[in-house]
Amino acid sequence: MPRDLSVRLGSLHLPNPLIAASGCFGYGLEYEEVADLASLGGVCVKGLFMTEREGHSPPRIVETPAGMINAIGLQGIGVHRFVKEKLPLLRERGARVFVNVCGTTIDEYVEVTKVLTDAGGVAAIELNISCPNIKEGGIQFGCSLVGTSAVVAAVRKATHLPVIPKLTPNVTDVASFARAAEDAGADAVSLVNTFLAMAIDVETRRPTITNVLGGLSGPAIRPIAVRMVWECAREVKIPIIGMGGITDARDAVEFILAGATAVQIGTANFVDPFVWTKVLAGLEDYLDRHNVECLAELIGAFDPTPPKAVHA
């Protein structure tokens, strides 16, 4: 029996809930040869500022147990080159383009959003107010309720496109940030960005990456990310895009049951760039085994009733 994997993110209709996570899929075109960009629910491109950025000096990543720390420093080509060089090709390929918008000031978030709105062909704006790897801007806004509201409200006024602030997990009460975003007019929220972390090379007593601090991602963080998605789902009505350590269909379903309408995959795409077709097949299989027609029925379907202590 054919299963319906499609989901609605507010006004957006996605053929399936899988979105490539920002910073883990380049500008999408890098993956043309291994993935059919149109077959993904969406492609969220690397964070963009108004102008080009060089990012941090390497080494920029280090592997940790079931995860990795990165401090890329948002190297990027800037919104203008993106619109000129990448966006047309992404549209040709039939990709639903999510753009991860960065800024060092509220004005910059607004300006970048305007350029993308005027360019046309962008599906949604993901507001990166949660990057732990840059000095000014980003997480500065994401760690303050006032800052979050201000950025979201300003960008909201500047575009008709869906506005999706991306929340940081490095806060005491993430749900309050989801609430602030909803109140400021966000169409959805995405979470989690990476956890601020560090790893020391004990042989040299030096950092393992140049920036010293970086963001932890991968399966290691999944149990915290699932908890945060569940907390947000109980706090707000707008849809949630969940992410953090998703590697297979089971993980994707876990986030969806917790309340996510769509999910993003980042680190797992590094390990296996063919993850997309595998997870899609796994979702079909899950729906078959549980005899569920539409994946959307699973959104928030987690039942907190305690399990049995006995397994058999």
Add this chain to the structure above:
Amino acid sequence: MPRDLSVRLGSLHLPNPLIAASGCFGYGLEYEEVADLASLGGVCVKGLFMTEREGHSPPRIVETPAGMINAIGLQGIGVHRFVKEKLPLLRERGARVFVNVCGTTIDEYVEVTKVLTDAGGVAAIELNISCPNIKEGGIQFGCSLVGTSAVVAAVRKATHLPVIPKLTPNVTDVASFARAAEDAGADAVSLVNTFLAMAIDVETRRPTITNVLGGLSGPAIRPIAVRMVWECAREVKIPIIGMGGITDARDAVEFILAGATAVQIGTANFVDPFVWTKVLAGLEDYLDRHNVECLAELIGAFDPTPPKAVHA
């Protein structure tokens, strides 16, 4: 050449920096047959309230990538039975006893501390203001600067024993809590307690553990824990007890370089109850290889100078 592994935690002198983490070593005596309790730097026993507690219904743990989630719910025999049944035996064995003190009210923290102080033979009080698994008390205090100061100040007045509040990582700025603890008269701080997390059994759509939410521990959280220890070390002068995912000497050294004076091992003791002798041997070996006489020289010796991009 003989190496000196001893460290000073304020007025406490420990033969080595390895302390069994609370809740991961029972009341210590359970491990008599596999570990020489006197050979550990210290033994921190399971969290204690004034009275006995049943804790949560099982299942209480679930494994996650490079970690585990637990919601034991602080089952325990209460401070009076501990003083009567366990403390004398622990002293006989030569263990340096750290007691993890819990409370649902500030008064309870104070009362439990008084009982332990009067009993004598306790090395230090670790204030558990960070347990994510109980409704009232605990993390309620640990997630508020005011609450943290209040508990620490009250207990400080009630005992001459070293007071070591244990900080939760589930906050935006952990260093500010270390600062609050120092200002309120803490002799040291220990961190991190577990990260609030959850895992869903997607086949049943139910929780994997009865309490739904639990605390994430193990290697998965180490990079975040190391970062937090480093942040606290730069904020306060009092010694820090670092923990979170330590499994071997390399990990222990990483925390010490980040600024920890001593370290606790929890989850790794479940995987290998003989971890203590192995880590001690590994520390000796590290000091030999790096020709360091006293382990104490390594405390905070992390050098943030960026590494080379090239490995070879």
Add this chain to the structure above:
Amino acid sequence: MSPIDVDATVIANRRLSRDYNVLTLAAPEVGARTIAGQFVMVRPAEMTETLLRRPFSVFEIIRDPAGRPTAISILNKRAGRTTNRLYETESGERIACLGPLGRPYTAVPGPAEAWMVAGGVGLAPFATLAEALASTRIPTTLFYGARSDRELFHLEFFERLGVTLVLTTEDGSRGERGRVTAPLDRALVGRSPGSIMVYACGPEPMLAAVSGIAARHRQPCEVSVERTMGCGLGGCYSCVIKVRHDAQPHFVRSCIAGPVFDGAAIVWD
């Protein structure tokens, strides 16, 4: 006796069915210390995806002609990551094996007979228990239920020890169709109270039923329970089960107070 930890080499891996295999581990020291009903905490010695060890009853204690233990085996049933990995394990691989752990079955004085009741993989502790009982020469019966004929293992072993077998299968492919508790209940009818020691291991619903049956017939009953275990040594409090202590029911750690308990004392959920 105090537990030890050995990186045991896998000597053999006999696959008994699509789900069951017997893994023989070169851990003689563990075998020498083990009493029937005790368990080991195991985990693959090399890099692995999983973190915690997993509990397994000691199945066989393999001995040389002189009777000295040369190895132990575990009866493994696929239930998830570690058990699947143990099913695939090749000879020569190394498995970290910590044990023996826990409270064994006890020989209660008095009873004229010993009846073992096994459900599925619950057979595991009874190979060593049957050997121990054989040496005492008290008449022994094994009530053994499985999903089907194909999952009734090791029968010759028990026959050789002179154990009377009562078999049941859920599909009726061998022995009586249905649950093992039915023939047990019938067989206890008319037996004088306290004359039969009942030992049970298997799914908890079965253990609850067996405890109830034994109580009704006023026979002593020891059951081995299965709770998710983090450490196996009393460190984590993850493995608790409700047991009546004087009047009050309390959560006790099944890894050190058990896994074997007086069936009558357990508060089944």
Add this chain to the structure above:
Amino acid sequence: MSPIDVDATVIANRRLSRDYNVLTLAAPEVGARTIAGQFVMVRPAEMTETLLRRPFSVFEIIRDPAGRPTAISILNKRAGRTTNRLYETESGERIACLGPLGRPYTAVPGPAEAWMVAGGVGLAPFATLAEALASTRIPTTLFYGARSDRELFHLEFFERLGVTLVLTTEDGSRGERGRVTAPLDRALVGRSPGSIMVYACGPEPMLAAVSGIAARHRQPCEVSVERTMGCGLGGCYSCVIKVRHDAQPHFVRSCIAGPVFDGAAIVWD
């Protein structure tokens, strides 16, 4: 050609020294697509402690008598977790192998000779490059430096292809004592500019030195750099290196713009 991912069975593991081994992988499709200088991202297929893949140059493309690729090999040097594991790997194990990836060495028109400069494990890309060059029949030399005699590998292979060998060892146990850059520098003296294509692979300090030497002698030079890679496909921006683009130096992704670069364009740190 677009990369593919195969769970390749390990056909052989030849240990060459305490640190080096050659792992032969049943990945003919990858071999068929590979051009000298390209790499693969590998990781053990079964449960493993490490998460990310690791980059390895394609060492040999093994062919049947008809010239059809039957397997590839990688030259592995122990540097940490994955490389240690690959050193221990047994035949029959499966290794996930994604490739070919990256920009290969290019045959620059003009040069009368091709000189390959390898430092240690930097030998890896030159087996396939030497084969490619042999078919073009242009005179080829391999400058090859290692720590000692015991770590100079595969020499007969290159001799069979008619490659001239210039060897150096740090301990002087074979060839000239010292760095491989010394004989290279001397040999280039008096050669007409643009007449020799220099290909280099090895530690970055060596690559920087070779690039400088080639530039001084006005010879074209391509180097293969080694940066920590997260994905190998341009997705993560972890592998960047500073390269001069028009005037401005920029960080470029060495996995897709490289690993082979014009040595003169790189800003060495």
